Amino acid sequence: MKAIRLHAFGPPENLVLDELPDLGPAPGQVRIAVEASGVHLLDTAIRRGEPGPLPPPELPTVPGREVAGVVDVVGPDTDRSWLGRQVVAHLGAVPGGYAEQAVTEVDRLFAVPDHVTFPDAVAAVGTGRTALGVVELEPAGPDDVVLVPSAAGGLGWLLVQSALAAGARVVAAARGSRTEVLSELGAHLVVDYGEPGWDKRVRDELGGVTLVHDGVGGVVGRAALELLRPGGRLVMFGFSSGTPTEVTTADLVGRGISAGWSLGPRMAALPGGIPGLAARALDKVAAGEWRPLVTTFPLGEAARAHAALEGRRALGKVVLLAEHR
Known part of the structure; x- marks a missing residue:
């Protein structure tokens, strides 16, 4: 072979x-x-x-x-x-x-x-199993404004679809020419996080966000965190930038946001564990969801x-x- x-x-x-x-x-x-x-x-x-x-x-x-x-x-x-x-x-x-x-x-x-x-x-x-774990641990709802950095990646692409299906308003973010494909998803706002002022645009047009699915980390992840409204949620599942998003006690206490890492034991504890997530993700693909x-x-x-x-x-x-x- x-x-x-x-x-x-x-x-x-x-x-x-x-x-x-x-x-x-x-x-x-x-x-x-x-x-x-x-x-x-x-x-x-x-x-x-x-x-x-x-x-x-x-x-x-x-x-x-x-x-x-x-x-x-x-x-x-x-x-x-x-x-x-x-x-x-x-x-x-x-x-x-x-x-x-x-x-x-x-x-x-x-x-x-x-x-x-x-x-x-x-x-x-x-x-798919990772995306479903992120969604099941912190599901979006119709009252949410969801920001997905790296939305043109395999994981982010599915997270955007899930948030839209839940009735949330969605900000799909990517860098450079990768933003071009995001128009196919129907996100309410598409931004290039490689351009200065992308976060200001999100704040001006949507007043901030309530949920961030963060797999990028670093400067982008921190900017996404700063966009969270009081009581917002930051769900971290990676740091493709090379460094995790910096989260301080002042963020949690002073602004009332919640932040958590979704990979590992929390995801494995979901119904059926990791194999169950894979099976359900395959079902969603098979059903056209x-x-x-x-x-x-x-x-x-x-x-x-x-x-x-x-x-x-x-x-x-x-x-x-x-x-x-």
């Missing part, structure tokens, strides 16, 4: 296409003929060798933890009804997604309906996909497609 391997930590060019032996599933496992592989911002940090929530892998390694395709082999003592079915899976802490084949345990599989594309299924099982935004690259161009994701040039969820497509 063909697979992308990382032989040394460093720049995107260190991701190379190799020929590896075919995989064989163990008892309780299946092999997936992979059609689509998800690329996550965490993958880029791992590639650079930076510390993070997962231990650094032994090299060489096949990155990636989100795959969709067709089960083509089942392991011993494994339910054979999975054979030939379209599935999507999050591989967990075990990498191996950037490849033509992947093996995983049966209990990690989700059936993919025929009308759902493999890239959309990949967007649901990873990014969510329309993921996806940018695709051929499997062999994983280096270009990483560079586009790191450079904030890719729109939505980045997905690698099998070369035979």
Whole structure:
């Protein structure tokens, strides 16, 4: 099989296409003929060798933890009804997604309906489950004004859709040319947070906001916090800028806002845990309630996909497609 391997930590060019032996599933496992592989911002940090929530892998390694395709082999003592079915899976802490084949345990599989594309299924099982966790922990309502920085990313795109469906007024924010795609979502206001005065525009036109879904952090996250009206809520789930949003005691006490980190134990404690979130996110995609935004690259161009994701040039969820497509 063909697979992308990382032989040394460093720049995107260190991701190379190799020929590896075919995989064989163990008892309780299946092999997936992979059609689509998800690329996550965490993958880029791992590639650079930076510390993070997962231990650094032994090299060489096949990155990636989100795959969709067709089960083509089942392991011993494994339910054979999975054979030939379209599935999507999050591989967990075990990498191996950037490849033509992947093996995983049966209990990690989700059936993919025929009308759902493999890239959309990949967007649901990873990014979608996180978006749904953010929404379920702090849902928007019809009285809310919601600000979503990085709305042109895979996660932000879904958060905007959720807030609009809840009847909230929504500010969709992105940087540069990425703002152009946001007009498709129907947000009440689209702003470029790379331009000076973007926050003043939000305040002038909407009088501030009541809820911020913050995955950017840094200067942008702090500006978003400052836009919160008294009693507003800041929900943090990442800091793509490199630093988390600074929150002080004066913000919490003096202005009466609430601020919390949504990833980790709080999200895992939701009904069904993380697998339950993935299942419900896939259901929303299948029902047409969510329309993921996806940018695709051929499997062999994983280096270009990483560079586009790191450079904030890719729109939505980045997905690698099998070369035979």
